[in-house]
Amino acid sequence: MxxxxxxxxxxxxxxxxxxxxxxxxxxxxxxxxxxxxxxxxxxxxxxxxxxxxxxxxxxxxxxxxxxTSEAIKAQASSLLVDDLALATKLREKLHALMDELPDKPLDTKEAVQVARALSAIASSLKLSNDTLRASFKLGEPPAESNELPELVVREMFEAEVIEVRAAKLES
Structure with missing residues (x-):
């Protein structure tokens, strides 16, 4: 009991x-x-x-x-420190993950996996940045939207591959 x-x-x-x-x-x-x-x-x-x-x-x-007590201020301060520590840890993990991703995927399946990983990294960085901006009141608050961005992964046509390679050679 x-x-x-x-x-x-x-x-x-x-x-x-x-x-x-x-x-x-x-x-x-x-x-x-x-x-x-x-x-x-x-x-x-x-x-x-x-x-x-x-x-x-x-x-x-x-x-x-x-x-309005000091206890609430202390709790808010603690949460801010925690958010910053988590954002730092997240960024460290993202950097380690980025180092593991291949620069040139071997096949379409691997390319899709890399694209998904990059999309997840981008989302994590955005959330981290939003937390930092909100914590320090930096800039304007991000526009709120109920829509999630759509990641479209498709196989490129040979003509598109040639066009991308040509553009890369020019630059």
Whole structure:
């Protein structure tokens, strides 16, 4: 069996639920599992807005104060450092992967695999750059779109191959 929660703590948890705190925030505040807090809520049939208005206002004010606290700033700072570390690690892995990709694929199947790998690398770099830009408020935010770019891989015709080779020789 899990640890027993005293009635005073249960009352406070129920009041916080009615005041608008999330179950996740309450579980973190009291060091309890999310499911434990949810079970307390279910057992007591407490729904948001079911307590007296003045008590709800008191807990809502406490919630607002907690959102402007130094703890929130410290958490945001920690998340930023974590995002930057992950972006750096991602870039290191991408560089290692790039070194492993062949410059001249041997056949169409290998060329498709290289194209897919490059597409994945490009997507990862874009996500990394978006994270950095958002973290440091660099430039304009990227335009949001629900559409994903489409990667089309096809075999080139002989005439196209000759044209590309000729263009390469000219440059």
């Amino acid at each position: 899990g640890k027993r929660i005293d009635p005073s703590t249960q009352s406070e948890i129920l009041a916080m639920i009615a005041a608008g705190y999330t179950l996740a925030a309450i579980s973190k505040l009291f060091g309890l599992k999310y499911h434990t807090v949810r079970d307390i809520q279910k057992r007591n049939g407490i729904k948001s807005g079911s307590m007296k208005t003045e008590l709800v206002a008191q807990y809502q004010e406490a919630l607002k104060q907690s959102l």
